[in-house]
Amino acid sequence: MANNERYQEIENFYKEAAPIFLKWSPDPKKIGLYAMHIGYQNWQKPVSNSDAALQMSQKIIELSEIKPGQVILEAGCGVGTLTFEISSTEPKARVYGIDISKNHIHLANQYNEHAKSPYPVFSVQDYEHIAFRDGIFDRIIFCESFLHSQDKKSLIEESNRVLKPNGKITIIDILMHTGVLTKEEVDILEGLKTHMHIPKITHIQELITFLSESGFSCINPRNITENVVAPAYCYPPDGQKSDEENPPQNIEMLLTSLLNLLREGKAGYYILTAQKK
Numbered sequence: 001m002a003n004n005e006r007y008q009e010i011e012n013f014y015k016e017a018a019p020i021f022l023k024w025s026p027d028p029k030k031i032g033l034y035a036m037h038i039g040y041q042n043w044q045k046p047v048s049n050s051d052a053a054l055q056m057s058q059k060i061i062e063l064s065e066i067k068p069g070q071v072i073l074e075a076g077c078g079v080g081t082l083t084f085e086i087s088s089t090e091p092k093a094r095v096y097g098i099d100i101s102k103n104h105i106h107l108a109n110q111y112n113e114h115a116k117s118p119y120p121v122f123s124v125q126d127y128e129h130i131a132f133r134d135g136i137f138d139r140i141i142f143c144e145s146f147l148h149s150q151d152k153k154s155l156i157e158e159s160n161r162v163l164k165p166n167g168k169i170t171i172i173d174i175l176m177h178t179g180v181l182t183k184e185e186v187d188i189l190e191g192l193k194t195h196m197h198i199p200k201i202t203h204i205q206e207l208i209t210f211l212s213e214s215g216f217s218c219i220n221p222r223n224i225t226e227n228v229v230a231p232a233y234c235y236p237p238d239g240q241k242s243d244e245e246n247p248p249q250n251i252e253m254l255l256t257s258l259l260n261l262l263r264e265g266k267a268g269y270y271i272l273t274a275q276k277k
Contacts, residue, residue, distance in 0.1 A: 003126070010148065010197045011101045014078075017251055025053040027081060030111050036078040037144045037172065038269060039229040052229050056172075057085040060143060063222070063271050064170045068092035070138035073162065075127035076100075076145020080108035080120065086141075087120045096132075098125035099145075128155055135164050143172045147198050153210045160214050163276045169216065171272045174258065175204040178266055185266065188257040195254055201267060216274040223268045230259050 018034075025035035028050055039052025040059050047055065066072060066086060070093045074083045077097030087095040097120050099105055108122045125131050127142075128149060140159050149155040159169050181189070192198040202210075204221060211219050261267040 006150075006197065007100045007126070011103060013195070013197060014101055015103060020251065020255075025049045030081075030084065032107060033079050033081055033084075033111055035081045037082065040224070040227050041229045042227065049229070053081070054085070056228075057082045058089070059224075060141065060170060060172055060271060061086055061089050063273055064139050064141060064168065065273075066090050066093055066139060070094070071136060072096065073098065073130075073132070073137045073140045074120075075130070075140055075142050075159075076148065077104070077108070077122065077143075078145075079104050080111070080122060082141070082143050083108070083120045083122070084111075084115075087117070091117075091119075093119070095120040097122045098127060098130070100124065100126055128158060130158055130162050132162050134161055135167075137162050138164055138167050139170065140167070141170045141172070144174075146171050146173045147201055150199050152200075152202055152207070153214070156210050156214045156216070160216070160276055165276060167276045169211075169274050169276070171207070171270070173270060174201055174262065174267050175207060175221075175270050175272075176201050176261075176267045177204060179203065181266065185261065188254070188261070191254050192258065195251070204268065204270065207272070211274045215277050217277050218275040219272070220274070221270050221272040223270055225262050225269045228262070228269045230255070 021034045021036050025039065027033040027035065035053030037053065037056055039049060040056035041047065041052050060082065066089070068090060072086055072093050072095045074086065074097045077083045077099050080097050083095055083097035086093065097108060102124050105122050105124045112120070112122065127145070128151065140163060146152065163169065189201065208219055208221065262269060
């Protein structure tokens, strides 16, 4: 499949899934925007879905060690929820967001027009071929976008190219714990490939190897599965079906199946950081 065709299919999927994310976690401060990533919960003090998504963004910013004056890239930024939070948290950083979806970047820029701030800056780009010069960024962040890559080792090498010496990469995503799967679980992964355009969910050890071989050190994978909350709207109780007002059930079923891999320990949700040597 040609890249342009694949990009269009991914964009079509996210347009179809947009009502899920909009109901899951609309941004209360940025009308029209919505979180597209899983939320972070301290279960002793549970919060709303929107606040959980915000807490995840804040956790990512904390672990990425973002500081004044740094140049930050969010690769696969969606509609910019995390990108805006980075810029708001550290206004003296220069923050960029790129995404292959023209619709996502349109929504981000539409809001950004009213912010009257020079950053963040959004553009339509393929993160596997980043249109920035070598060694420009202090941080590059992939928030639930890494898993869409067709060639994850090549993507890490591209990240290394645009990072400054001692720059850091942060990958927030689902990673496999085992290759031993039931037929049903194999079918789930095939469904993700066909309908959600996720070619492969990388094994945690494979990712660590890719990073090490590509010139990264201080690799720190943090398994935060026990603290995550996924879009509840996407995960109906067993047997419950979508009605005509809900998004297509196949998306709900795929996301439910993906959550089950986490629940069963076959995969984990990670915030992984590593430093360029």
